[in-house]
Amino acid sequence: MTDTSQTGMHLDADQLAAFGENALPPHERELCLAHLASCARCREIAFLAQDPESQTATAPLAKPALPRIMSFNIWALAGIAFACFIVMTIAIHKRRGGEPAAPSQIAVNTPAPPPPTPSLQQDESPKKTTAMATRIPAPAPPPPSIQQSGMPPQSLPDIPAHESKQEFVPSAAPPPPSNSFVADNGASKAAGRASAVNETGRRQSSVEAVIAGAAAAPAPELARKAAAPVQPQQQSTSMDSATAIPPRSRDAAKQSDVVTLNANTTNLPMENRSLAKMAEGGVSGVITDIAGASIPGAIISLQQIEGTVHRQATTAADGTFTIAAIPPGRYRVEITRPGFLTQVQQLEVSAKQMAQLEPHLSVGAATETVEVASVNAAVATGEISALPDHMPARVTKSLGKYMLALDDDGRLFSSSNRGRTWKLVRPVWSGRITTIDVAPGEPDARSEEADAVHKTQRAGLSFRATSSAGAVLMSRDGQHWKILSSR
């Protein structure tokens, strides 16, 4: 404790003020609580010093309302209900005599015509992509083209089957599988495309890659409204029946994706944007100085080099950051922080992969810039997976390894592994969630969660969500929510 408290009788103004703002380390806070429990004077001062303007400010939340025993009972009831459902299903099935289910209609990918652009070189792929692939622990995105006859029909997860065949012209430049820092290297890109072409046996078929590539062009427009829902009209035309979508001029040199559908093709109920959004990537990492100490408050700006996509993030107290839902492509990364040299480098973001950035900033004037040579960024072993409902994530927020995603239907999904897997957040609110954000929050000292939670606790940040009913909620991990205020 401080010298003042050793010689004095009470907590000094500095300790009391820091206690009221939750700025004390845990052991000192405990000592202050012990003193406040026994000192009426200091209690009076602490309460009197509260900012009256903070009466309407949202206070951090504690644990969810349900006590453990009630949570357990609810889970038990849910389990029993599920078991009953299974039993009933089996009983109904047996009563019907085990009639075979109607054959599912699946989309069949027929061999596609050759790609329109000459840059797609299949024979380049094996060697050139080997070096890149070694840096990629995660599998590459699905190939855009199906040039293989006899390929077994592949069914998309949520696409109701139809009997007609769909022909897909492969994307000339699907998102490259590597997230490495690359200079403007056409050969690398061609190799990336070729590697994507050569990938087979992926569950998510060429349809997604083609549509992802087709969607890459309009993605910059979508990215401008990062929190707004994707305009369905922008991409729905790509799946209109019997409509061949001409290659977009912007991507003519690299990604002239063409989707040609058979005349009998019916409209897919799942909108293109969901497939396109599933193909987005992300960037995460930690900013440190040369000595290895984390740098909070550093601003990371991503600007698409050949597009208008722009993303920005600020490092948390531990120097970490995450930027999700980034359309694949090349980006100029600028890292700024007062007192340090501004660092600029290029970054290649691949679909469904999380690029990892761990730059070390050098001290200097922020007005000075140091251009970092393109280096290979490590690719996180995981990848951002699609939401369970396969709807696009309208907004994503991250807090350390915890991520939160909001789909167009106002449903919340949380991830505890940087977007690799998602879980639907069981709503404790009424209505839909309209906004999500990261805001200062109060950690619960009785939390029993993992160390990663304590990391966000120390940072004092929490997820905050607002529902259509006007309720404001907060959570530390995205799964357990507490209603802060409601109308």
Place this chain on the structure above:
Amino acid sequence: MNSVEPPATALPEIDVVPHGSGAHAVTVTHGIPAPLLTELCAAAEAEHVGLTPSAFAVILERVGERHHYGGASGNAPDASARATFFRSLQLADLALAQACALGLEAAWQKFIALYRDRLTKAAIAITRSVSLGEELSDSLYAELYGLAERDGLRRSPLAGYSGRGSLMGWLRTTLAQRQVDSYRRTRRETAIEDQDFAAEPAASAPDPKKLDHLGRAVSSALAELDAESRFLLSAYFLDQRTLLEIARLLQVHEATVSRRIKRLTGSVHKRLLKELQAAGLSRRAAEETLYADPRDLSLNLRKILQTSHSPPFSVQEPQTKTPTSNHFP
């Protein structure tokens, strides 16, 4: 004077850069690596308030040593932990406060522009009176300016600000301290035993032996509560604070405070029943005893709740009935 004055330690001889001179000497680190110091000075805008990097380094080191760089006392923090601690401070506020404590004019100009009006408003909110608030803020402002001198050194309470919380929070707390100390000097506390409790009517005169058991059970139950629990009970029952006030101080939701207090009272009730039954009373007798009129108990609940488990300090205010403070290692 109950509030603790900041230590009367003057800063060592330091260079004071005239405002706007643009000097930016980064040579002496005082234990802080030069690059880190440069970063911290930039974040704190130390030059704008007239502090050289070496002066700011001294200030930072003093704050870090006083607060063990955010760790427990006895732990030797490494360079990374020190850097993280320094970066977690409100650097701009710290530089401004320390520069004001040194009497740097540039810092005072900035302080007046940023905090003079807010200080007055906060004082009015605390005193709930415009005239009293202005008087309080004016007196504190003069004290902050360091008009008092001791041993030839300028003394300002701002030197005690460490930058862990915000400067405005520190100013509000200082105002509250002054107000409370002034109030306590002129008022007398009302002991809890002087108040009437709406107790359940007793069917018959209570058994003194049972009351004795109850008294001991209450003392035992409350004494075993942890610091936060005792704080909650003291604030809610003794200070009559609302749930919202307690929630804002602890930065939790109001419902959380309500649940905790309810859980606490329930657990204390159960503990009392258990203690009474362990003392030989039957369950029914124990429950009846709990409904005894508190006025029949020779208990000082305020004393029990506010009794520190640590070695006691000597009392400074003779008129203050409550035992005070803990000893912080």
